[in-house]
Amino acid sequence: MSRFLFLLIALGALATSSVAAPIEVTALHPILGDLAREVGGDQVVVRDLLAKGSDPHGFTPTATDLASLKQSKVVLASGKGLESYLPKVRAATQGRVVEVGRRIPSITVSAESPLFLCCPKHAQGAIDPHWWHSPKNMGRAARVVADAFAEADPSGKADYRRRAQNVAKRMSALDKFTQKQVAAIPMRDRKLVTAHLAFGYFCKDYGFKAIGLQGLTPQQKPTAKDLAEAVATVKKEKIRVAFPEHLANPQMLQSLARETGLKFGRPLLADNLSAEVSTYEAMMRHNVDVIVSGYQGVK
């Protein structure tokens, strides 16, 4: 009887402890999912709505996807216009969406901007949604995510803030690493030719100028005039290397290469992680290695 009593008292004590259940989070992009896990630790359960290796520009959630969002306390969106379906997500979650990129400074695509050597007319004036290609931006994003989690779970605020600070420190180290790596490329050669304009924030942080043949999404097609302008720019600037992307059709870049003699580096990860490169940090290091070795290969 006394053993039975002791067991019941122990069970009671266990149940009265104040460990909160983890909060359910949905990330609309695997890079945000990675960040959410770093900031949330075991106090969150994170689900990625978009699979690694999928194209976020062409993604549309199904009715099942939208219904599954109802159980999430926090939904993390990239923002800056990346998710054209965001109004549907807001309606499905009654507004419980945090646009992480909204609090990050924007880059606007403009032929007048020193960041862009040339760009298709249809991209002019648009906000570049690819803010994650800057470790500094990711450090700021970590705080946004921590604030979102703290609002949903005030008891975990100190833990979320502490982990966000750790992420920010790692992003600062990643930024310094990138600065040191790209220092091997002379400033006059820092011109990044890619399939679409996904690397504006990278270019801004590391002194490159961007040329993206297809505008802000890989689905956009350049006109014959855009292609001719890109050919002229590549020849005038004496650019020798271009970088295809994992999720973009290489045909447009191949057309450019035929006209200009451009060599190709290895593919960059522009819009998503992959099964083999499954964290943000790994993606940045992969891209830095691809860019630096691509330029060194044509010296």
Place this chain on the structure above:
Amino acid sequence: MRHWPLAEVGVVIGLALILLVPLLRVTGQPAQRPNNPPPASSAVEVGDMTPCFVTIRSPHPLASVALANNGETIFRSEEAATRLEVDLAFDLSERHLELGILATWEAGSPESAIEVVLEPDAMDGRSVTLWGQEALDDIARFTWP
């Protein structure tokens, strides 16, 4: 014949009621919803004020630091620290900000520096470094194009 175990039943019911309290706490709370997101704008503003994450750093521990804006002290710390972080909000509608910085280091500290980093929502970060020895009373100016 066995007696009816009233005492044991009473204990079990009592303990079940104790278990009920935390279970209700976990399952009975209404879902906490974040505030509706503010309307889209080039900077995330609350009224005319832009939320701003401020970092204050020094290579030597600061004995005290205070920030003032428009003549009003908006932040003060007397915690001995080489790094402080605080969320503040400023009117950045003119793309310009002046902050009064009052700082002290411990007596005997060598000449040192204080860096103030501002990261306003949706705007580029800016930093200013000021120098002083044991005490500093200066203005940090920040501008955005």
